[in-house]
Amino acid sequence: MNWTPAVIVLAACIAIALIRVGRGPTTPDRIVGLDTVNTLVVTALVILGAAFRQPVYVDVAIVYALLSFVTTLFIARLIEKGKF
Amino acid sequence: MSQLVLNAPFVAVAALTCVACYIIMTQKNLIKIVMGVVILQGAVNLFLVTLGYRIGGVAPIYTETSGTLMVLPVPQALTLTNIVIGVSTTALMLALIVLIYRHTGETDAEKSRRMKG
Amino acid sequence: MSKIVRTIAQAVMPFVFLFGIYLIIHGHLSPGGGFQGGAVVASGIALLFVSFGFKYVSTFLREDTLSAIESSGALLFIGLAFAGIATTFFANFLLGSPVFGSIPVTGPGVGDIWSGGTIPLMNIGVGMKVSAGLSAIIFSMMLIASKKRGGEQ
Amino acid sequence: MPVLTFWAPIVLIIAFVIVLVVTLLYRSRGQAKFKEGTEQGEVFYSGENVPEELQRHVRSHNMYWGFFEAMKRYYDPTVRAHTGIVNDYLIWLLGLTALAGVVIIVADLL
Amino acid sequence: MDALTLHSPILAVAIPLLAAFATPLIGRLSSRARDVFVIAALASMLFVVILLARDVYEVGIRIYTLGALSPSQAIPENHMVPVRLVFEVDGLGALMAIITAVVALAGTIYSIVSIKPETGQNRFYALLLLLVVGIMGIQLTGDMFNLFVFLEILSISGAALAAFRTRFVDAVEGGFKYLMVSTVGALLFLLAIGIFYGQYNALNIAAIASAMQYTVLDQVALALILAAFLMKSGAVPSHWWVPDTYTPAPAGTSPIMYASSLACLAATFRMLFSLYGVQMSLATVGWIVIIAGVLSMFVGVTMALRQTDIKRLMVYHVISQEGYMLLGVGVGLAVLSNPEALAAYGREAIAGGLFHVINNAFFKGLLLLTAEALFFRLGTRDLNQMGGMGRTMKWTCAFFLIGALAISGVPPFNGFASKLMIYESTYLFNPVLTIIALIVSVMTLASFTKVFQSAFTGPALPQYKEVREVPMSMKLGMGLLAAATVFISLFPAFVVDTIIYPAADALLDRSGYISAVMGGG
């Protein structure tokens, strides 16, 4: 199996999402870009784990998926102007 | 080719260091300066990990693969320590910034200073 | 935050903690260890804070408890280091004992969880320290933030 | 060759004590005219009116005034350099690093 | 006792570390027990340090390998380089460890009463002990990365301590500046460590020193290390954080934080002499150090003369006195490759610089404590509002006089002895430096005359009628440092022969430092 092209396309998608992070006129736009980056990176991590033939690497992807959620929630909370 | 590729992270380290130095020298917002320090930490971490990388090596963990080439474990340990130290310094800096803001109502480096001369 | 987030957070929370604890006690065999597992546990606490709000969480999570856990973790770590002082500081005195086995070699039988001597115990100490410490950091910052809001009103 | 062979504080202290004893002996032979509470204890201020006791204390802000005036050309830039802004501190640090690097490398090349 | 001596290098670090984490737990039970515990921990640390120092002076360089089969086994079997953490104690390490232990004990005794009004005392003591751990570790470790970790421990706990009284805005600001500058400096140092590791594949200082080639990368690393450590010790081109940070630091921690500056200075010397040594272009680096020293002396003292805040004035003298040490050691460094000049005056210059380190740690700490004592009773640091305190605070006045006379180099005191050594040796090197040093000494005396005149003499001010002498424990803390000062003043030759010359020789003996770890040589 050759996984490399898949990861490279994913990296291109990440780059596009970063453009949205950079350009986004409003803050929610940027958060959407960040969230997209998160999901894509988790996918890339899983694929890379398979590509390296190192199953234990996939732990990183799990942690990543769980913790990027926390990041998103925090920033959403911030722009919501709610109390902590 | 592979040599060139190995150098790409080092180039990134140099670029990140320049960006971080630019931020901490020119930006007046205190929180922004802390972001510069975080970027500098990231640059140093990347530098250390890249130093330990060997082409074709795998992570220094004993799993099923035995006898294969491994990347150097020591720089990774150093990087881990630096990450943990970095988060504590960042937290302390931000807490102090919040306190400065509550005393002076400013997060600007020029307007919030009280001591000089 | 909204009810949806709270429900999901409640569902995800035990999983996050479980994963953090897995990283801590399995850290000498796979990626992970005290630092990383502690950070994951602390992120779970952060999730708790952000989804339920500081006021609710601070009714059952106290800073005293956190700092006590932190100190005990550090004491466990240093105590293990002192326990090896018959040979040298930090000596792996459990190595070769019946419970903790010998140095892991590559080949069959690796992945045995009791194969690191004092390392898993030290990971537990570090995990307690890091998770409680980072939670205490977030707790204190939240305390400052919520106080400021209260002062303005 | 160590300096401290001839630097012996004990000797100096003994000499100091001897001088002190001699002085006290000489002082005890003087006249006991001085009385407290009389005009002898008043402050003499070149014939001017003596200010009140609290005003007589020279505040530290006024000390060495002439020195600072004379050194104004040194003090103005030095004090102004100490801005108290974090950025400036960091610029100095990074600049010092760069300067030291340049000096060390160039000196090794020459 | 033998076992204690054997394990003393690590115990000197491990005892305060253990105490730092046990303190919050004990403090939950009773605050008095916590005070006793902290003092006992520091006293036992002092005892261990004395054992260690005696052993070092009798036997020679001590190494201690963590986690090995025996403490002296630095290089494991089948290895060429040391892979474990190694603690390496030579004369300089022992000297600095003694200084740290004494100053930490005095500062903590002083703190017991003076910190009572604050909240969060458990945290205060934990941070204080962590600061001591950082200082101790920097002196004793023989490993680059371990040095970095201890440096960060020192920075974080120091910044937290400086900002401890968060109700004062200047305290928070000072802590923030300190943390920011030292974090960036430590990252520069870590970059240098990365360069070394990439080149020599080792982290041990002795192992790197034995392989040192002085390539261009090594020169870059030298610049990074020099800038980072000179900044941390407060030499002039980047001294700005020193007055801002030390001025609002709480009472009792000031001498310990000053000891941390001295520790960074000693680490600079360690890097310059033991790591690079004769490999580098000595004249250049020596002159860099000398110029930094001269600038520090002059700028520090002229700025101090101008201050009206009593503690800020004394803190500027911290910079100024550090200039003397840099001057002395820099002269020694500049002639390191010239054996005749080294024997004639180089060794003595280094010894003078190191003697000034120990003297300053005691009398400068004493002066900082007296300034804090005035602040404790009067509630102000402004010299303009003080006056006549010599009548009511007699003990403080006496301690201040001892410290002020010693720092100005008035003959019977130890400041004179160490300055004399520096003058004599620098005069043979370059007379201009000696003249500048003499002028600076005169200005030091002038600035302390100003403090004495405006704080202690003059009429008794009515607003301070109720002021009493400071409590017993504060007097005890100051008394300990004053006693140390007086002791060194009375027996300078004894101190110099016993402690200072071994430290200077340890700096000069680079091959001994290397062979202690690498074996053979």
Next chain:
Amino acid sequence: MLNIITYILIGIGLFFNLMAGIGLLRFPDFYTRLHAGTKCTTFGSIFLIGAVVLQAIAAWHAGGWEAFDSTIVFRGLIALAAILITNPTGAHAITRAGYRSGVKPIHAVVDELEGANPDG
């Protein structure tokens, strides 16, 4: 055969991810971008991780159902589950926050959530 199926899965996954990228770049306002950015990537990740899991199952089967590849199957599934749980919730939180912070849909005339229950 197996590889072909895997490539098809990867192709579908990458197609959706690219769609997500293009949508993120080209759509006019925040709500539509969010639509592209979160839905499409979640769907794409299902296929991509599914491909990985399929390959791993095949390798596991080839190794006699006891090989080390079993871990990659379960860990991949756990990662997928984590994405599937957290991503929609995150999207919900972002939308809510965006709406609360005053971002209005472009071309919108009627705001049905005007005055709705804030804790709904």
Next chain:
Amino acid sequence: MAELPALNVIVPLLIVVSAILVARYKDLIAAVIALAAMSLLLSLQFYLLHAPDVALAEAGIGAAITTAIFVIAIHSTRRT
């Protein structure tokens, strides 16, 4: 198969781009978002360099906790 030359170039490039984004923004929230993206990509780069331990720590600490602390600090100060 363990070598991914193209990725080893693209990902550092993206890291630098997000760092420049951090430098560009005056709005702190935008800067924090870019910083979080940089942290995440740094984690990916560590993973590519076969350092899963470091990637784990960077994901847990650098991405989640650092961002959380930054967000709380910005929340209790001002935004620009």
